[in-house]
Amino acid sequence: MTFLDAHDITVRRGSKAIVDGVSLHCARGAFVAVIGANGAGKSTLLSVLTGLLKPDEGQVTLDSRPLAAIGARDLARRRAYLPQNPRAEWPISVERLVTLGLLPHLPAFGNLPALFTPRVVRALEAHDLLDRREQPATTLSGGELARAMLARALVGDPDILIADEPTAGLDPRHALDCAVRLRAYALSGKLVIAALHDLTLAARYATHVAALEQGRLAAFGPIETVLTPALIRRVFEVDACVGGEGRNTYVDFASDASRP
Amino acid sequence: MGLLSRAALTTAGAFAALILLFLLSLLTGRVWLPPAQLIHGLAAPKPNLAWLILSELRMPRAVLAGLVGAALGLSGAVLQGLLRNPLAEPGLLGVSGGAALGAVIALYFGLSAHFALALPLMGLIGALGACALTLSFGQGGTLTLILAGSAVSALSGALLALALNLAPSPYAAYEITTWLLGSLADRSWDHVMLAAPFILVGWVLLAMTSRALDALTLGEAQAESLGVNLNRVRLLALVGTALSVGAATSVAGSIGFIGLVAPHLVRPFVGYRPSKLLLPSAVLGAALLLFADIATRIIPTQSEMKLGVLTSLIGTPFFFWLVVRLRRTAP
Amino acid sequence: MIAAGRLLTIGAVLAAMATNVAASAQPRPAGAPAKPMRIMSMNICTDLLVLQLAPKSRIASVSYLAHDAANTVEPGLDKGVAANHGAAEDVLLESPDLILTGSFSPPATQRLARQVGARLVLVDQAENFEQIRAVTRQIGQAVGEPGRAEALIARMDAKLAQLKASAAPPIRVVAWDGGKTVPGKGTLTNAIIEAAGAVNIGATLPDATYGRYDLEELIRDRPAALLQGISSWGGPSLQDDSSANRVVRTLYRGRRITYPEMLYGCGLPQSADAAIVLRDALRRLPKQGWAY
Numbered sequence: 001m002t003f004l005d006a007h008d009i010t011v012r013r014g015s016k017a018i019v020d021g022v023s024l025h026c027a028r029g030a031f032v033a034v035i036g037a038n039g040a041g042k043s044t045l046l047s048v049l050t051g052l053l054k055p056d057e058g059q060v061t062l063d064s065r066p067l068a069a070i071g072a073r074d075l076a077r078r079r080a081y082l083p084q085n086p087r088a089e090w091p092i093s094v095e096r097l098v099t100l101g102l103l104p105h106l107p108a109f110g111n112l113p114a115l116f117t118p119r120v121v122r123a124l125e126a127h128d129l130l131d132r133r134e135q136p137a138t139t140l141s142g143g144e145l146a147r148a149m150l151a152r153a154l155v156g157d158p159d160i161l162i163a164d165e166p167t168a169g170l171d172p173r174h175a176l177d178c179a180v181r182l183r184a185y186a187l188s189g190k191l192v193i194a195a196l197h198d199l200t201l202a203a204r205y206a207t208h209v210a211a212l213e214q215g216r217l218a219a220f221g222p223i224e225t226v227l228t229p230a231l232i233r234r235v236f237e238v239d240a241c242v243g244g245e246g247r248n249t250y251v252d253f254a255s256d257a258s259r260p
Numbered sequence: 261m262g263l264l265s266r267a268a269l270t271t272a273g274a275f276a277a278l279i280l281l282f283l284l285s286l287l288t289g290r291v292w293l294p295p296a297q298l299i300h301g302l303a304a305p306k307p308n309l310a311w312l313i314l315s316e317l318r319m320p321r322a323v324l325a326g327l328v329g330a331a332l333g334l335s336g337a338v339l340q341g342l343l344r345n346p347l348a349e350p351g352l353l354g355v356s357g358g359a360a361l362g363a364v365i366a367l368y369f370g371l372s373a374h375f376a377l378a379l380p381l382m383g384l385i386g387a388l389g390a391c392a393l394t395l396s397f398g399q400g401g402t403l404t405l406i407l408a409g410s411a412v413s414a415l416s417g418a419l420l421a422l423a424l425n426l427a428p429s430p431y432a433a434y435e436i437t438t439w440l441l442g443s444l445a446d447r448s449w450d451h452v453m454l455a456a457p458f459i460l461v462g463w464v465l466l467a468m469t470s471r472a473l474d475a476l477t478l479g480e481a482q483a484e485s486l487g488v489n490l491n492r493v494r495l496l497a498l499v500g501t502a503l504s505v506g507a508a509t510s511v512a513g514s515i516g517f518i519g520l521v522a523p524h525l526v527r528p529f530v531g532y533r534p535s536k537l538l539l540p541s542a543v544l545g546a547a548l549l550l551f552a553d554i555a556t557r558i559i560p561t562q563s564e565m566k567l568g569v570l571t572s573l574i575g576t577p578f579f580f581w582l583v584v585r586l587r588r589t590a591p
Numbered sequence: 592m593i594a595a596g597r598l599l600t601i602g603a604v605l606a607a608m609a610t611n612v613a614a615s616a617q618p619r620p621a622g623a624p625a626k627p628m629r630i631m632s633m634n635i636c637t638d639l640l641v642l643q644l645a646p647k648s649r650i651a652s653v654s655y656l657a658h659d660a661a662n663t664v665e666p667g668l669d670k671g672v673a674a675n676h677g678a679a680e681d682v683l684l685e686s687p688d689l690i691l692t693g694s695f696s697p698p699a700t701q702r703l704a705r706q707v708g709a710r711l712v713l714v715d716q717a718e719n720f721e722q723i724r725a726v727t728r729q730i731g732q733a734v735g736e737p738g739r740a741e742a743l744i745a746r747m748d749a750k751l752a753q754l755k756a757s758a759a760p761p762i763r764v765v766a767w768d769g770g771k772t773v774p775g776k777g778t779l780t781n782a783i784i785e786a787a788g789a790v791n792i793g794a795t796l797p798d799a800t801y802g803r804y805d806l807e808e809l810i811r812d813r814p815a816a817l818l819q820g821i822s823s824w825g826g827p828s829l830q831d832d833s834s835a836n837r838v839v840r841t842l843y844r845g846r847r848i849t850y851p852e853m854l855y856g857c858g859l860p861q862s863a864d865a866a867i868v869l870r871d872a873l874r875r876l877p878k879q880g881w882a883y
Contacts, residue, residue, distance in 0.1 A: 052484050076487035083481040089344040090477050090532040103486045291807040313807050316838045446806045448837040564771050
């Protein structure tokens with residue numbers, strides 16, 4: 001069983017609460033889309049859920065154990081994190097980049113054990129990167145780099161994947177591709193938590209949604225029931241309609257009638 | 261797989277160059293001793309002229325050049341990996357300046373006349389002090405660390421200038437200046453014994469950052485999520501630099517550019533992987549410094565050609581070349 | 592307080608300048624050159640000679656650097672004599688009628704001398720005993736004590752003759768103190784070494800003044816003794832560190848002769864005494880027994 005719980009998380013910057021008393025219960029098999037306006041606290045919340053940021057109040061537990069009590073390496077094996085706009089600092093090959101995801105699994109000394117190599121190859125294959133395995137990561141296009149980073153995150157088969165805006169800056173095809181992969185991963189028995197700005201993608205592929213409004217949790221639950229025009233109006237201050245269903249759901253924003 | 265053997269080949273190549281230059285260094289000196297005489301001196305009953313010069317002067321000098329060069333190269337590789345900045349080198353974080361200041365203080369107050377360990381110890385204290393300052397002011401990201409290091413460098417530079425200004429005699433000022441220019445001339449086994457332990461401990465600490473440096477290729481957030489303790493890595497890198505480069509500066513003066521150049525030359529051959537960069541950078545750094553040291557003895561000049569001067573002269577064109585290359589590859 | 596002092600100094604300088612302009616306007620009596628009454632020396636080597644040649648009453652000041660050196664030449668030699676810092680204010684305040692300094696003095700000194708109406712005598716560095724005689728005579732003439740100068744020279748020559756008669760065995764030495772150069776053929780150190788009867792290895796180097804020399808050459812040449820100058824500054828220097836080099840420590844234990852750097856820096860009649868001290872030290876050297 002894998003579940004990640006946030007208990008009353010509060011993060012303050014100065015006197016302002018960026019994240020204010022957020023509590024979540026996420027279990028495996030779920031793809032949780034975290035939505036909210038810019039500055040609503042999505043990235044901060046995800047940092048706390050990852051364990052990289054200590055909340056001023058509250059705590060995060062993984063299988064009822066506080067994150068702080070789990071060793072960094074053990075935690076690294078169980079959950080992977082993709083920040084916004086990930087980039088490679090050196091022009092290492094795509095294969096090397098993906099292999100970095102296995103660092104928490106490496107023994108104290110020595111190189112990658114031979115038995116891990118097939119996992120790297122499988123990850124490259126699964127993300128359509130096999131023909132680019134020797135290419136320097138810095139020369140990849142946006143979509144390819146996103147795939148490579150996702151492959152890096154998933155190569156170690158973590159129980160939890162936390163991604164911050166994984167579809168940002170991607171063209172429709174690659175954004176769709178990414179969302180499809182995330183859903184597939186979640187449905188294979190993992191927990192995926194991703195901040196998404198594209199509500200249509202969220203509506204189509206996520207299983208749950210957590211909506212943040214100025215640091216507070218406006219709503220949390222299965223996406224079919226929770227993602228309503230009323231919620232969108234409240235969180236984004238725009239009118240929208242949610243149409244279609246299943247793989248054809250769409251979220252349509254109404255234009256502002258007062259402006260041309 | 262192919263890349264792995266390329267890294268190993270690069271290291272092997274650097275080692276071969278190192279051994280060759282080491283032997284060449286043993287042949288170089290103001291007194292020309294033909295190789296036959298040197299070998300004969302090794303076998304003949306000691307002491308004899310060739311053996312004395314070889315064992316007491318040239319050998320410790322070559323060993324020291326290797327130790328210092330390797331310390332500089334390794335530290336440069338680690339710092340470039342840590343800061344993900346191709347311009348990083350030990351001097352950037354204030355450590356070299358601190359070491360120089362510590363050593364100059366020891367010279368200035370005559371501490372080294374009273375007990376031999378004073379100079380390297382003061383150099384180390386200076387380096388560790390600078391390191392502590394940089395770490396404490398540089399909390400909060402890479403950019404802050406670099407800025408803190410610049411500030412600490414500026415501080416030690418100012419204090420060095422003060423020491424020169426207040427030097428008791430013009431000759432003392434001249435001596436401090438020439439010492440700062442860097443030299444391995446007339447170094448003996450005493451110097452090797454003094455510096456080696458600290459350099460070796462520094463190497464161990466620096467080597468321990470290897471895995472973390474690889475993870476940092478993905479940036480700090482992802483590296484942390486992979487289990488890297490960033491504070492621990494920074495501490496290891498800086499203290500390792502302080503110990504090895506601090507001790508090196510104490511016995512050889514300020515020698516720059518080796519820490520900048522060596523990693524750059526090696527990087528393409530190891531697939532740009534920071535962990536694979538460490539050993540070849542150390543070996544190449546040692547080879548480069550040996551080469552420079554040999555050159556100072558061969559180039560015919562009126563007064564002694566200083567080692568630090570030569571490395572600067574070779575290093576600055578490299579700097580320009582780096583800029584040109586970055587201009588071409590940058591978007 | 593400080594402002595008042597400053598004003599006073601400026602006032603004094605202005606007054607001095609005014610009186611000088613007035614004084615230099617008066618004609619000097621023709622005939623025998625008058626003995627200078629206010630002698631100012633601004634160079635340590637000229638200081639030491641002026642202190643020995645001219646009576647203290649006629650010396651306005653010598654440079655502040657001379658104090659330690661003067662005591663080495665003769666204790667209390669500069670007692671009661673004012674010290675100057677070679678600055679323009681000193682010249683203007685003391686208004687000397689004779690200024691003695693080294694030949695490498697800045698052009699400003701010439702202008703100053705003209706301004707106060709003083710005679711300026713530039714004295715070359717004396718690098719051997721012939722030049723010492725010339726310089727002593729020159730300063731003796733300038734301060735109006737030629738007799739005293741001849742007396743000093745006579746004493747020096749007597750000592751040199753004594754040295755020639757009973758010189759040390761021709762031991763090979765080098766004045767190496769761990770630095771990168773050693774004094775060569777054209778230096779005073781060389782003259783003193785040769786007067787003592789020893790052989791200066793530095794004289795064989797191509798450079799006439801200071802030649803490059805390092806540890807390897809030292810080991811190859813195997814001089815019997817090392818000469819090391821002790822600076823009267825007493826300040827710390829890298830030389831101490833380098834000359835404590837392991838090799839030198841073992842090979843030259845008990846074979847390092849020190850000398851006061853000051854006395855080897857200025858050519859004086861006392862240089863003959865220095866040569867005698869050196870000769871005696873060389874005689875006391877243990878027999879050379881090199882293992883290699």
